[in-house]
Amino acid sequence: MFLKNLSLVNYKNFEERQFEFDSKTNCFVGDNGKGKTNILDAIYHLAFGKSYFNPLAGQNIKHGEDFFIIEGIFKLRDRNEKIVCSLKKGMKKIIKRNNKVYDRLSDHIGLLPLVIISPADRDLILEGSDIRRKFMDSVISQSDKEYLQTLLKYNKILQQRNTLLKYFAINHSFDQATISVYNEQLNGFGTSIFNKRAAFVEDFIPIFKEQYLAITGGEELVNIHYESKLFSRDLLSLLESNIEKDRALQYTSVGIHKDDLRFEIENYPIKKFGSQGQQKSFLIALKFAQFQFLKAHAGTTPIMLLDDIFDKLDEKRVKHIITLVDDENFGQIFISDTHPERTENVVKSIHQSYKIFKL
Known part of the structure; x- marks a missing residue:
């Protein structure tokens, strides 16, 4: 399983943004406050129907707007799955799979297995x-x-x-x-x-x-x-x-x-x-x-999100993480980091295809 592309409208600090992802490694680099963690949270949102970092759904809407939309296309077991998560102020959150609204959010859980590693852990x-x-x-x-x-x-x-x-x-x-x-x-x-x-x-x-x-x-x-x-x-x-x-x-x-x-x-x-x-x-x-x-x-192989962990770990632990993910069977990984050079050195050592997005 992997996420092919992501579209954000009025989600946190993003007015409108699209991403086309690599099937293995994707990195978001930039200064603090640019929205790196918000992109990871949007991916988490598509898997679980909620934010990992903010339980108050309405606070994930961009300031001054009254709704957000997150849309992702996942490749899952040889077919595309279009997942849309949207929220309008004062209304119930909606999760759609291939344009069909879920009757219960709980029916969606487990379709897109995902693991996040974050300082909040x-x-x-x-x-x-x-x-x-x-x-x-x-x-x-x-x-x-x-x-x-x-x-x-x-x-x-x-x-x-x-x-x-x-x-x-x-x-x-x-x-x-x-x-x-x-x-x-x-x-x-x-x-x-x-x-x-x-x-x-x-x-x-x-x-x-x-x-x-x-x-x-x-x-x-x-x-x-x-x-x-x-x-x-x-x-x-x-x-x-x-x-x-x-x-x-x-x-x-x-x-x-x-x-x-x-x-x-x-x-x-x-x-x-x-x-x-x-x-x-x-x-x-x-x-x-x-x-x-x-x-x-x-x-299916879960997606892995690594949020700002290279700043919080010593070189030895980072190397061990790289060793664990440097495997053809590992799956898709998303990384956020404040240091572009460090990130590029890390992903090059993984020996997998990658994309780096500078915010």
């Missing part, structure tokens, strides 16, 4: 569990449509249960029968999600460790642990035993929406005990493992 280590859950869910969802639908159903029931708990508190009432209905539904969906997450992490860890070793060449022991209360008790009994706590808090305090991934180096949390260099290597290994996992399970 440090949040995976430094921030709360929701960031790591989203990472895990994103990887699984790109290769398992049933998982995504189950997750959406779980979140809908969870929201309804939380609304009911607030209603009970406001009205000083309680209805065990209604709560039990929600508990049963959460248990069904949640147990399925838990089982798939556990299976994913078991498959993912060896790939991740292999990538970390390739990047560092060292002997450091790294690991990922999936943390969930469902390892010790079924979700239904957890929900039932925590009902008084939930009534007091007015939200559901247990379930797969509280799961986490624990990142370790030498059996200690990398957030507290890993150096900046070790954390960077951990994150890059995580993303390259994501790439390898998707390639094996999604049925």
Whole structure:
């Protein structure tokens, strides 16, 4: 799979711009503020129907305008796929595939597997569990449509249960029968999600460790642990035993929406005990493992976006990244960088065809 061309209208800092891409390596170079990352985000937008960097969709519209349009032509399994993502202020975002509007955005997820490596990824280590859950869910969802639908159903029931708990508190009432209905539904969906997450992490860890070793060449022991209360008790009994706590808090305090991934180096949390260099290597290994996992399970080679990472990495880590992508089977890669000469030296060393776009 690769992106043949991209068209932007009123997207972030671009009024109107078109790009014709190389099937292997494409680089965007220029000073900060020229829109290099915005182009990568537009590509991400086509794959996921949302921005990687700004969750507020309306803020991706160019200042002074009232809509944006992103259009891309992808070569996928010997056929062209035209994907259009558009948003008009005050209206619902629209995703089209070959001129047909999706009824549900979730139906689009997984068509265009994609991995992004960005300085913003440090949040995976430094921030709360929701960031790591989203990472895990994103990887699984790109290769398992049933998982995504189950997750959406779980979140809908969870929201309804939380609304009911607030209603009970406001009205000083309680209805065990209604709560039990929600508990049963959460248990069904949640147990399925838990089982798939556990299976994913078991498959993912060896790939991740292999990538970390390739990047560092060292002997450091790294690991990922999936943390969930469902390892010790079924979700239904957890929900039932925590009902008084939930009534007091007015939200559901247990379930797969509280799961986490624990990142370790030498059996200690990398957030507290890993150096900046070790954390960077951990994150890059995580993303390259994501790439390898998707390639094996999604049925096509993912697109890789590298956002401004050469500024953030030492020469040794950059060389390891180049070694990993210098492979005929790697696929299409997009790079943003502030130094044209450095970028050209890097892409020449990859021994693949390339284009450089100066902004």
